[in-house]
Amino acid sequence: MRKLPYILSLLVLILLAGCDKPESDLPVNTRLGGEFSLTDQDGKPFSQDNLKGQVSILFFGYTHCPDICPAVLARVAQVYRNLDEAGLADRVQPVFITFDPERDTAEHLKEYLPWFKAEMVGLTGSLAEIRQVAEQYGVVFIKGDEEENYLFTHSDYIYLLDDQARVRKLYPADFNIDEVAADAESLL
Template sequence: MRKLPYILPLLLALLVAGCGKQESDLPVNTRLGGEFTLTDHNGEPFSQAQLKGKVSILFFGYTHCPDICPAVLARVAQVYRQLQEAGEADQVQPVFITFDPERDTAEHLNEYLPWFKADIIGLTGSLAEIREVATQYGVVFIKDQEEQDYLFTHSDYIYLLDDQGRVRKLYPADFTIDEVVTDAKSLL
């Protein structure tokens, strides 16, 4: 019986040491995100549930954007390549959701996204489906013109999702690459 007081702290230490990964300091945003199903760049149904198990970097935009969207995709690609160099890219999934389904078909996304060399999943769908997902994430987009070369006014936040699909952090379009890399690593 005398050995019992010495065994309890040892058991407690072993239990704590065996708990697995440490929880990130990034808070869970309970007001943004949620389940969705859209069409991926291969023309297949893609649900938010398919992202579970990986940290995701999510961005809404459109491929005909003259400036911000391609610049953000290039920065997301840089984050992905830094994680690749660290051997952790297989645990991270960049995702691009278009809000221009008229021009950003699955076929177009399939041709466009490989230019960024970051294994980005492109998602499209009907305008109603995209609006629903955009609303879940607090994304605003407004079509500026009805002409062929129309543009959009839109919010441009980047979302970091944990391996359970929960929003953990938002970044502005001019985010610091090292900050996103560090934050993503904290969720792995």
Template sequence: MTLLPALAGRLGLPGLLLALAACAEPPPELPVNTRLGGDFTLTDHRGEPFQLADQRGRVVLMFFGYTHCPDICPATLARVSQVYRNLKEAGDAERVQPLFITFDPRRDTPEHLSEYVPWFKANVIGLTGDEEQIRAVAEQYGVVYLQSADDGSGYDFTHSDYVYLLDQQGRVRKLYPSDFDIDEVIHDVQSLL
């Protein structure tokens, strides 16, 4: 008697299909992006120094934006927050850290960020610094942003809007567009835990 008919006889067709699925190749690991990333030091929304290296052992979801953004930034942070809350329900949030890095340090002071990030109810750490520090971090991660002229009523930014997934060693593993699929991100985060 060959193996498959013998297993089918013992397990039935549904059992055989489950057994075969268990033998299938595991999904491929998320690749490490070696062109983007690196450690940095900025100031958090409490006014304390923040170093990415201090997050080792945690998976990081990182987004660059600004608090006066009328649409993309708050919507993207809301989606990141939903990922965090879903991970919290699954018991995985203690090893995940959402980060929001502003490229508008003039308005996004630690005091302002400390009022802004709690609205998302996801343990988001807001980060700022001087313009040179922020420009350097943006370059490390391939972030593009351009400030509009201040016409007296304020200014805006045109910017890239990717969310970065960093593994527990701080390496970039995946970039998501701002309208990412929440379930996909949850799955990817859990694959790195």
């Protein structure tokens, strides 16, 4: 009879283990990401620790981009709105990191990002800080030669991060909105 409580305890543990949400099929990318420290659109410090506890959709770009960056931000915002309609947006954070800190100040990001209606966090910092973060994510950006109204040549991947701020998937700029939303949901 002494074995009965042990067997019941073991059975309860097995049943509880089966109640957990299944792990996502998206692999963890151990080569991208890492610790960083930047400044958000409110002028407050922001690090990778601020990304933990939620799924993040991360994009690097600049606000004076004439074409790709605003189009990608609009697509990221649509993913967020789709997740909001499903009641999941409170656990998802779109994040925009500029590589143009000269023009994309915290104040400018605070004015620019609300146009996308997606509760997006905008990050800036010194050029050295931004270069470090960009390198950690494999982002390439090259400033044009113009004195004013300069443009950047840049990579344009979107990063899906899990609730531990680990990169789980990359998408091209013309990503499928439903795919990203489904992948984000799989990490919740």
